[in-house]
Amino acid sequence: MALTEDDVRGIADYARIALEGEELAEMTSYLNDAVAMLEPVLAYNLPDVEPTFHPIGDLSNVMRADAIEPVRDLARDAALGNAGSAREEYFRVPSILGGE
Amino acid sequence: MARNIDALTAAQVSAAVAAGELSAVEVARAALAAIEAREPQVQAFLQVTPELALEAAERVDAARAAGEKLGPLAGVPVAVKDNMNLIGTRTTCASRMLENYESPYTATCVQRLLDAGCVPVGKANMDEFAFGSSTDSSAFHPTNNPWDLERVPGGSSGGSAAAVAAGMAPIALGSDTGGSIRQPAALCGVVGMKPTYGAVSRYGVVAFGSSLDQVGPFGRTVEDVALAMDALVAGGRDLYDSTAQDVAPSFAEALRAAEAGLDGKRIGLVPAFMEAEGLTGEVKQGVLAAARALEDAGAELVEVDLPHVDAAIAAYYVIGPSEAFSNLARFDGIRYGYQEPGCASLAEQSARSRAHGFGAEAKRRQMLGAYLLSSGVYDTYYYAAQKARTLITADYTAAFSQVDAILMPATPHAAFRHGEISDPTQMYLSDMYTISLNIAGNGGISVPVGLGAGTGMPMAAQLVTPAFADERLITFGAVIERALAGDGGSVLGVAPAFAGKGGELA
Numbered sequence: 260m261a262l263t264e265d266d267v268r269g270i271a272d273y274a275r276i277a278l279e280g281e282e283l284a285e286m287t288s289y290l291n292d293a294v295a296m297l298e299p300v301l302a303y304n305l306p307d308v309e310p311t312f313h314p315i316g317d318l319s320n321v322m323r324a325d326a327i328e329p330v331r332d333l334a335r336d337a338a339l340g341n342a343g344s345a346r347e348e349y350f351r352v353p354s355i356l357g358g359e
Numbered sequence: 360m361a362r363n364i365d366a367l368t369a370a371q372v373s374a375a376v377a378a379g380e381l382s383a384v385e386v387a388r389a390a391l392a393a394i395e396a397r398e399p400q401v402q403a404f405l406q407v408t409p410e411l412a413l414e415a416a417e418r419v420d421a422a423r424a425a426g427e428k429l430g431p432l433a434g435v436p437v438a439v440k441d442n443m444n445l446i447g448t449r450t451t452c453a454s455r456m457l458e459n460y461e462s463p464y465t466a467t468c469v470q471r472l473l474d475a476g477c478v479p480v481g482k483a484n485m486d487e488f489a490f491g492s493s494t495d496s497s498a499f500h501p502t503n504n505p506w507d508l509e510r511v512p513g514g515s516s517g518g519s520a521a522a523v524a525a526g527m528a529p530i531a532l533g534s535d536t537g538g539s540i541r542q543p544a545a546l547c548g549v550v551g552m553k554p555t556y557g558a559v560s561r562y563g564v565v566a567f568g569s570s571l572d573q574v575g576p577f578g579r580t581v582e583d584v585a586l587a588m589d590a591l592v593a594g595g596r597d598l599y600d601s602t603a604q605d606v607a608p609s610f611a612e613a614l615r616a617a618e619a620g621l622d623g624k625r626i627g628l629v630p631a632f633m634e635a636e637g638l639t640g641e642v643k644q645g646v647l648a649a650a651r652a653l654e655d656a657g658a659e660l661v662e663v664d665l666p667h668v669d670a671a672i673a674a675y676y677v678i679g680p681s682e683a684f685s686n687l688a689r690f691d692g693i694r695y696g697y698q699e700p701g702c703a704s705l706a707e708q709s710a711r712s713r714a715h716g717f718g719a720e721a722k723r724r725q726m727l728g729a730y731l732l733s734s735g736v737y738d739t740y741y742y743a744a745q746k747a748r749t750l751i752t753a754d755y756t757a758a759f760s761q762v763d764a765i766l767m768p769a770t771p772h773a774a775f776r777h778g779e780i781s782d783p784t785q786m787y788l789s790d791m792y793t794i795s796l797n798i799a800g801n802g803g804i805s806v807p808v809g810l811g812a813g814t815g816m817p818m819a820a821q822l823v824t825p826a827f828a829d830e831r832l833i834t835f836g837a838v839i840e841r842a843l844a845g846d847g848g849s850v851l852g853v854a855p856a857f858a859g860k861g862g863e864l865a
Binding site for chain 1: 726
């Protein structure tokens with residue numbers, strides 16, 4: 260079933276990418292083309308085949324020692340230096356819940 | 360007559376610097392002069408770094424003067440893809456989102472080349488966040504193919520490939536998620552290698568598809584790629600990348616193995632690939648020339664089948680966008696990246712920062728990933744793609760029980776013109792020969808085989824080997840190169856329009 264502009268508006272909201280007007284229409288057309296291109300993969304939803312999520316199959320929970328690594332610690336100035344908005348030693352954000 | 364920096368391979372530069380025939384500073388100045396003369400037409404770089412280059416070169420010269428042992432790539436200029444952090448540079452991923460992002464640390468792959476004595480000359484252009492096959496989706500400017508400026512260099516590591524092809528650096532680093540090293544290498548006539556997933560650390564490389572991404576080198580010769588690979592793995596397993604594995608630095612040694620010939624080796628050809636719709640005659644002829652070179656060296660050619668590989672593109676465009684959506688969720692406009700001013704809530708700030716920071720293809724891939732991972736859709740597509748991955752990997756395992764390597768095209772056609780492929784889903788098909796390796800994880804190398812009879816553009820063949828048998832790529836690649844280029848030389852060299860332009864050594 261083809262995706263509608265309303266569906267795509269919902270995906271954009273979930274993906275936190277504000278799309279409006281023509282961009283929404285173009286994205287709807289693209290997503291329908293792209294999903295059609297993915298159709299061949301559906302034939303592989305086979306009950307007797309296990310999925311492979313990662314090329315190194317037996318890799319899981321690689322741990323390092325629970326120790327401070329000064330080399331890897333970003334200096335506070337470096338960490339804050341790329342932020343769009345910072346105050347003193349904090350990242351600054353607008354209201355999380357909205358409103359005043 | 361004065362020599363030009365572009366006439367030297369990385370191996371020759373490091374040997375000359377080690378012998379005191381050239382100083383690293385002299386080499387760096389020549390490389391920067393070559394960039395100054397050639398860059399206006401090629402536009403391979405997003406940032407040229409003369410200060411970093413000269414500082415690194417001075418360190419090499421000081422080490423030599425002090426009698427210290429030099430690294431294996433001492434004084435060799437390198438271009439670094441702009442998704443790799445390097446202190447003293449911006450890392451923009453060719454995106455407005457990261458236009459002003461200053462690298463807070465240096466990626467392991469870059470650091471290892473610096474430790475080997477490399478001199479960083481600049482950050483190379485790319486498709487935005489590595490989403491593309493043309494470098495046209497860079498938010499800043501396209502890169503032109505040095506063999507024909509009307510054509511694309513391929514992508515996403517198009518700047519890295521073009522810099523090497525135009526003789527602005529003998530080696531470059533790229534990353535390959537679906538073919539992003541091998542395809543631009545093929546289109547620009549240089550050697551490009553994607554090692555096995557996990558062979559090279561990705562720490563400090565901006566993530567696209569975490570189960571697919573791999574870092575690798577470009578060079579004009581197989582030898583230079585081998586030297587770069589040795590430098591990339593020589594430090595052992597990188598503890599900062601949990602997927603990184605221990606790989607022996609045996610690539611230069613593998614190069615010497617080529618001299619012994621290929622008696623007893625078996626090379627696979629996939630009939631379905633050689634007869635595929637969309638494969639041009641000139642590319643096919645190039646691959647067959649590579650096959651003859653391997654046969655002449657004593658290898659036996661064998662037909663092999665990869666029955667499930669048809670599913671690779673569809674599986675990739677499920678897995679890749681899903682992982683990209685997950686990885687790029689970090690660009691929320693708070694800690695780094697573009698931040699939209701004047702928003703009343705955090706949600707609005709994130710949505711508007713992402714809408715204005717990301718370009719069209721970056722939004723498309725994330726929207727596709729968001730859809731594919733949404734409730735109800737996830738089970739249908741994501742699991743099917745990961746099951747296809749199981750079958751594709753099993754195909755390769757079965758094929759490698761019969762052969763030592765598989766030979767195939769790297770791309771279906773020569774470099775296309777800017778804007779020639781405007782439909783994004785059509786663009787995705789240019790990865791048809793490279794993508795299955797990222798899904799299965801094993802390594803591949805693109806080796807130039809000459810110029811096409813139709814287009815006059817570079818043609819390439821791709822070699823594919825089992826996981827963690829990447830040294831074979833060097834051995835077999837060197838055999839093809841020697842047959843088609845003569846001893847020690849590169850098959851195509853620097854693109855003729857740029858060879859010798861600026862960059863003279865005193």
